[in-house]
Structures are given as C-alpha cells and as structure tokens.
Amino acid sequence: MVRFWRWPERRSDLSKRWQPVAAALPLLGLLALAPPAAAQGSGSQDPGATVVLIGYLARQEDPRTPLSFLEPVATDEGLQGARLALADNNTTGVFLKQSYRLVEQVLPQDGDISAGVKALADEGVRFVVADLPADALLAAADRPEAKPMVLFNARATDDALRNGQCRANILHTAPSRRMLADALAQYLAWKKWPRWSLMTGRDPGNALYAEAVRRAAKRFGGRIVDEKSWTFDTGNRRTDTGVTTIQSDIPLATQGPDYDVLVVADEAGDFGDYLDGRTWYPRPVAGTQGLTATAWSRVNEQWGGTQLQSRFEKLAGRWMTPRDYAAWLAVRSVGEAAARTGATGFDSLTGYLHSPDFELAGFKGEALSFRAWDGQMRQPILIAGPRMLVSVSPQEGFLHPVTPLDTLGDDAPESKCRLNR
C-alpha cells in the first residue's frame, strides 16, 4: 500500500508561491538528481526543484490505547511525525529549490518486510524512516536492496541495535533504553533518591528496560533494594469494577523493603499508570510511567517547543508522542543535510549526516547530532511528569570530556558496535 503525501488544506495557497521558482527551471534541470520516474506522482511538487524521496516503512498495528482517558488513542503514531517534518522540510525547500516527498509504505500486520523494502527501492527511495520493532528493523536493514540506503530507526529502543547488532545502514533517532535509564538515574541521583524498587512487567521489552535501569543504577550510584514482577492481568481500561481491584492489588504488589522511588518497567503502558497513589509506601513512581524519562512529551513547551507541539496538533489532531518525535527527527535530519550541503544526492547527504558538522535543532535546548560509533542521535532526555515537565537530563554536574550528552547511553569506549563507516 503506497500513499502519497499531500499538503494539508491550509497550505493550498502554496501553488502560488511556486511560480517564480518555476521560472528558473532551465537552470535547475542541470541539478536534478532524483530519478525522474520516481519524482512524478505528487501534484504539488515544484517541477524545477530537485526532489528528495523519503520512505516511511511500518506495519499496521492495533491502535495503542493508553490507560489514562486523558491521552489520545493513536492509530497513526510515527507517521504523523514524518508528515510534519516533511512539511517543514518543504517550507524550507521552497527557498532552496529543493523539495521532499514521503513515500509511505505501511504493510499489513503480518506483511512481508522485504517486500516493503523492495517497493521503496523500486521507487528510488534511499532514505527510509523505519517505524519498526527491532527484529523487523534488522530484517529490513539486512535486505540487499537496503544496502545502499540509510534507515532511520525511529522506534526501537533496543540497546543491542547500538552494540552487537548494529548496522552500518542504520541511524537511530529514537533514544536507546540505556539513554532513558541513564537520564532518569542522573535525575534521581541529583534528587538524592538512591534506593530504588524495580517493578517489571511481563513483555520481553520490559526485561530489557529493567536491565538498563540496573546498569544505570551502577553507573550513577543508585541501589536496587527490591525487584518485583507485575503478574496481574490487565485488560481494557474501561471496566465496570473500576478502581476496586486495582486499589487492593497494588499495595500488596508493592510491599517489601523500603525504598525512595518505585521504578517501573512497563513500556506498553499496561499497568504503570495504576501505581501512583496506590503503592504500599508513600513514594513516587518513575521510569516508564510517573516521572518518565522520554525523548518527547506533550508537557514540554520549552526551547520553542510550543511551535512544534502546535504545528503537530494542527496536522494530526492529537498530541505528539515520542514515536512521532523520532520520525520527525529522521525526516528533518535529511532536510537539514540537504539545506546545509545544498545537495540532494544520497552520498552528499549521508556524508554530511555522519560528519561532525551535522547539527539539528530539536526543541530541547541544544543541537542534536549522530554518534560516530553507533549512529545514535545524541539528545537531551526529558524527565516528564504526567502533567508537567520536571527536568531534563543530562543533569548539571555529570561531566564528559566531549559533550555531557554522551553521559547518556553507550559512550564510544563502552559501545560494542564496530563499524567501518
């Protein structure tokens, strides 16, 4: 299923702005680098501009239904972030005679990843936003058609992808679990809350998150005083028994040695939101819920974030999630590279993306860039409460010889990624 990006209605006046640009067409013909066949198909493209194709590769999924009724049920997470960044790129592109087209490949739930990669390759796509879990991402990256591509991992937080399972054709705009856990650990260290009780949900991802939390405790002086598994069944958020069962279950589940903070590993949001206010001890909840370490949150309006949030909400009709943000970063990275190099060719753009000159403004107060050793985008991590931004890591005082951002996640000497880029 291939859909083409269309400008939102309110941009319909855009065609007027193309006219002076079209006058320069003969000159620009020399610069046209995208395969002409692939550049067709979208009515709103400037015929004189060179077109950069960006693929979006995902599988259909059941909609994510958060436990809290305040949060939106999202059916298009990730994709909307890519679409917004595409619009942002195109607004800039007008001034540079560059334009961007998003080739959306959303496969059925059990769809064949290799077919998706091939379809993108057939269209001439070389930059792909991969909104996929780790196994599917690796399957895509290892296809022969993906060798001459850059895949942006805009979803999978698995640390293995930044270590033993790293790939030369992947850049990660989603933070790793270790980055998230380190960000939280630094904040808890700053708060002087060193005793953590760790509660882990059943999914394998939660075990990996818990692993990252244990590692972060060692790195930043935390102590895990107790570990528990969440074993209760959780179902639909709307149930007629209401709060009764939860209210009696959770004190039992959280009894044990005293701690400063209950760290929860519940990536899917199956139960974590139930914990706060119901624990045995009157202690805060942190981790995947409560005080949450995250790449993005609706609560952030600092550093110009207001503009990104309101642009996104206008486009998508809902909040921007961390997945949307990672996809936005991916598409914007391509746009930034094209704007800075003045080029649209794949080699120029990838060269720039990997170079130390690459800097992306991501509404988090400082420039974001890619780590040379594992292709991970270094970025501040928000410590977000359910309704307010609480802090941002790295915290003051955690020093690093190059950039404090590299105190989060695997630094060069720690990474097991050995790539010749």
Next chain:
Amino acid sequence: MRYLLSCTLLLLAGPVLVAEPLLAETIFVSNEKDNQIAVVDGDSLQIKNKIKVGRRPRGITLSADGTQLYVCVGDDNRIDVVDIASGKIVHTLPSGPDPELFVLSPDGTKLYVANENDNMVTVIDVAERKAIGNIQVGVEPEGMGISPDGKILVNTSETTNMAHFIDTEKHAVVGNVLVDSRPRVARFTDDGKQVWVSSEIGGTVSVIDAAAHKVIKKIRFEVTGVRREAIQAVGIQMTKDGKRAFVALGPANRIAEIDTGSFEVKRYFLVGQRVWNLAFSPDEKRLYTTNGISNDLSVIDLERNKVIKSIPVGGAPWGIVVKP
C-alpha cells in the same frame, strides 16, 4: 489621625513625584510570565510602574514619536498599544496568530510582525490599525530587522535556519541566506551594509553582506568554564558610531562585546541568568539586559566596563526598550 497623616503624606508625595527630574531615560521590560511591562526609572534604577498587558508579552518597541509602546502579546494573538503617559492600553493591532517579535519601519507607519505558528510575516498599517499584507517565509519566523532606509526587511526562521531578505514595497522575498541553527535576531548596521544574525542553537552570529546576501563572517564565542552548548546567541545591539556590538549569550549568562572592525570578541560581561535581549541608554553609557531565569535586569556601566546593578523586574523578563 492616621487617615489625616497618610493624606498629608500623599499630598507631600504627589508634587515630589512630579518634580522628579525627567532627564534620565525610562526602561520598559516585557515580562513573559507575568503578562506585564515593568517600567524602570533610569535615574533611580527603581521600578516605577507595572503595566498589565495581554498574555505572554515578548517583542516590545516604541512608536516613532515615543509616546506609545507596541507590545506583542503572543497568547492573545494581537499587539497591545500602550500609552506611556497614562500607562494604559489604548488600543490593539491585529497581528495575525502568535506574534513574537516585530520591527517598526523607520518612518513609523508600518509594523512587520513575525507570526511564529504560521510561517508568515504580517505587515500592519499602524495608523489604519489593520493588516495590509503578509509574506510567506520559513518555518517559525522570529527575528526581524529593517534596513535604515526601510526598503529591506530581514526575517529569520528558526527551523528553516535562514535570514529571508524581503522587499518591503513588493512584499516579496528577494534573497535567502542560510545561517546556523535557530536564528533569533536580525539587525542591520546603521550604514545598511551588513545584517547581523544570531543563532541560538548554533551559538554564533553570522555577519551578512546585505547587498550580496552572503555570510562574510561567522563570530564564535568561547567562555572559560561554560560549556559550548550553553552559549546561545540571541539579542544584538550596536553603538551609533558602529564600532562596538553587544550580543546576549542566553544560558551562558554573558554579554559579549565585539569590535565590529575585526569581529573580535573584546570582553564578556557576567549578567543574570539566560539573558535574551539588551538595550542601550540614549547616551550609550549603559547597557541594560533582560535575564529570563533570574527574573532581573542587569545594568552594565560601559564607561567602567562593569556590571553595576541587577534589578528584579518580574517573571521571565524578555524584551526591552529604552525611551530617552
């Protein structure tokens, strides 16, 4: 008796206030968080009034005759016009959505407003109090500078990372110059030959040849003990003789003084926290800065090169303008 006494005090105080010498300047600071304009007396360096305006006041400038203040109140999608004598809002101007910064044409007839949410610059006829045009620019327009002859407007777009040169007669973009990340402020030199553009995330100032639309110099900053990421260039002011420029460096809590001939940084002044904007006293013997996190105004004595005072002015001071 107490009532009588206070009446007497009031009577006494009245003429004293009026008789205060009016030689010194008045400083107006927009407090983003308080929805107020703090009015500071340049002589006593005391707050003499707080004017309530719309929500989230940021950009602030004086009318051509100096009797009114224009204030961008972004959350109310308008510009408040404040009568300085009475300290009251007298009317509002339609600015388009979320105005953050603007610039007044040199003849005082038009305001050019950056609409951050709509990738647009709106042109307002000040006398008619209506929008007379708009110009599409890059993503998140912010900084606004105008050439001394009023013919060229420069707008910066924070996510597109460009300075857009706009012909003010045709309302058309005539040139685009890429600068470093998140350009915040654009300022023409008084001779109209250069435009200085600060980049918040890039931490630099790009000096652009205004005729050629080319960056001729990139000024970088380095402060011992301050990490590079905390150096975020925003506000720019230049002396009338064109020899010195001052740049606010945000969370580095410094103002840099630059020799405009050599583009060398001469010195750094330590001011309050997260300094965004700055303004000279009319005699250029002082520089005032707005410090958004420490909620104060720093006063720099430029004859002695010393920060002489910090004045608490209210919540998140942002913009600043000085009336002679």
